[in-house]
Amino acid sequence: MASWFNPRAVTYNSNPYLVAQSGAIGDTLYKLYMDARANKQEQDKQNELKRQFEVNFAENQRQFNENNNLQKQQHQDLQDYRNKNIEITQNQNDFNNNLNLQKFYLEQQKLKENQRQFNETLTRELNNDLDLAIKQKNMPVSEQKDLKNVFTALNQVDELQNYVDKKGGWDKFGGVYDRFKTLWPNISQDGANYNALASNLATSTSEVLKGQGKFNYEKINQDLEPSIVGTQKAQSTLNETQKMLINRADELIKLAESQNYYGANEARENLNNIKSKIENKAKNDEKTTNDLFNQNTIMMKR
Structure with missing residues (x-):
């Protein structure tokens, strides 16, 4: 039976400095492990969101409208937050470290691509209709x-x-x-x-x-x-x-x-x-x- 690895386990040592150093390394390894796991879960989630978009464009369009409203609200919330004289640099760091904000940025990129594809399709259809109209003539x-x-x-x-x-x-x-x-x-x-x-x-x-x-x-x-x-x-x-x-x-x-x-x-x-x-x-x-x-x-x- 394979042994279970506990990155936070510390072996007894009579030297207090070595005990403290081992505990710190274990904590660091454990934090890296948990961060990697969370990032992997988030990446899987984003892949599923992308697949859902490709299956149902109409649903993505609806999400685009909802997320636009969400973006406006978040920008308003951010402005209110800044108006309370909280340190701007600290706020930006906290924002960047927030997993929800990273998701929001990814959603924005996806929705921008959705809008680009929608505009491209619409332009192509309009051009086709225009070509047909140009080719046809009024009957005398x-x-x-x-x-x-x-x-x-x-x-x-x-x-x-x-x-x-x-x-x-x-x-x-x-x-x-x-x-x-x-x-x-x-x-x-x-x-x-x-x-x-x-x-x-x-x-x-x-x-x-x-x-x-x-x-x-x-x-x-x-x-x-x-x-x-x-x-x-x-x-x-x-x-x-x-x-x-x-x-x-x-x-x-x-x-x-x-x-x-x-x-x-x-x-x-x-x-x-x-x-x-x-x-x-x-x-x-x-x-x-x-x-x-x-x-x-x-x-x-x-």
Whole structure:
């Protein structure tokens, strides 16, 4: 079993001077040992504080604010202390020998580094935003107007189709009686509403697709009128108009994207949403048609 070392132990000696000298050496060794141990514990503690900072920057930021307040209070306390006419040199020595003050200095260095990193990150983010802003440009008024008009026309296509669906589908607008309602809208609110929506769409589309003969106002408005023999032409006209408007919107957005204009991303997202809505409606219509076909097949087998 290893012997236990007691740095303060003193062996008996008849010479009083040697006893006193041995005791003093033991005291010195013991004090050095205790100081080294305390310093090691404090260093471990500071290492843990540093690790915690690296794990949680937000907590360090909060500590930065708290320690700033603590620093102000400590400076105020120091000023009050000096105002009591205590020896400045002695105060400084006592402060330097105080372990808490050493910790405070270390915390200040750490918090300064935190602030430096925070400022560096913030500056980098601001520079990135500034670079993006410099690269992007405002869209010319004429192109803004073109995009607005094409989306207005696409919304009007949707409004007309929704109105037809609400009234029971295209079959409700074919035949002699229903054709009569659109020819004399004064005696039919349904016919008047249909004509108004078709006219609005013809106006917007002719403006967006001007220069293309078959998309002038008169032609579109006439082709959207239901016929006594059916509504196939009106449906085909509405679908073709929608496709042409989507193509035109895509052309305008591609131009805006190539010029890196503000609002190009939002316009692209808007067009994608319209396309998705059209695709989902087509799938639902196909499912409904298949369901009806299957029901008729079952009824015929019975």
